[in-house]
Amino acid sequence: MIAKMFDLTGRVAAVSGAAQGMGRAMATALAEAGADLMLIDRNGAGANQTAAAIRGLGRRAEVAVVDVSSTQEVRELFQKLDRDFGRIDFLGNVAGESIMGPPEDLSLEDVEQVLRNLVVGRFCACQEAGRRMLAAGRGSIVNIGSLASVTALGRGHVAYSMAMGAVAQMTRELSTEWAGRGVRVNAILPAQVVNPGLEKRMAETPNLESRFLSGIPAGRLGAPDDIKGLSVFLASDASSWITGALIPMDGGNLAMNGGGSVGPRRSS
DSSP, rough: OOHHTOTTTOOEEEEESSSSHHHHHHHHHHTTOOOOEEEEEEEEHHHHHHHHHHTTTTTOEEEEEEETTOOHHHHHHHHHHHTTTTTOOOEEEEEOOOOOOOTOOOHHHHHHHHHHHIIIHHHHHOOOOOHHHHHHTTEEEEOOOOOOGTTTOOOOOOHHHHHHHHHHHHHHHHHHHGGGEEEEEEEEEEEEEEHHHHHHHHSSSSSSSHHHHHTTTTTSSBOOGGGGGHHHHHSSGTTTOOOOOOEEESHHHHHHTTTOOOOOOOOO
16 A cells, blocks of 8 residues: 555656756656656756666656756647657656856846746746646646755855745745645755766865765765655655645755754764
């Protein structure tokens, strides 16, 4: 009975950012639970590698090369999804880049680009998926936010934090509008999850990794696979009464920044 609650057999999921990192981990987890996938990314080669891995699990996988900041491309993506699958049960909004810089120097053009990447394109995807899910009377959407959705990061993240705050409120508003019609909308708020971009930043900035770790009671940075179980849970019937939630995935970072401190670590 419990296993059946997490079973996604026969369902169709669309995941952006599927070429690498959390997007690839989310897509793979959904396939492992039985879902077929529409894989979305600007990086077609990477998305095709993910597709090959998913097909190796015996699931169907199609690839759409899309810039998620382009609403036209997002709308065309959903037309392709209609042709290829004829339904959508789950949307994972993972993709979207930021531009960093001191607030006094950041250009308005850069701020607008970040908002297109992380807010406007994601709302368009939610809108397109939501229309189809509302017509079907069921569906689940997960937006990837950040701890920056609910707290300040500093270090030149002002445009990112503005956008991620909007993602949190978009999630709550869509949930409030749609929950009574069978469509759930939640957000996952990661702390620092290792990916090529973060690895480059840590290599270029001495002590950045140790600075991150000083705020994570669990004692390690996140890994893309940390999102797998939560993704399946939120896509499945096991979370049928969970909507409008902002769920930290952060090794305890948010709780600690609420006033706690790290005690002595156990030696391994």
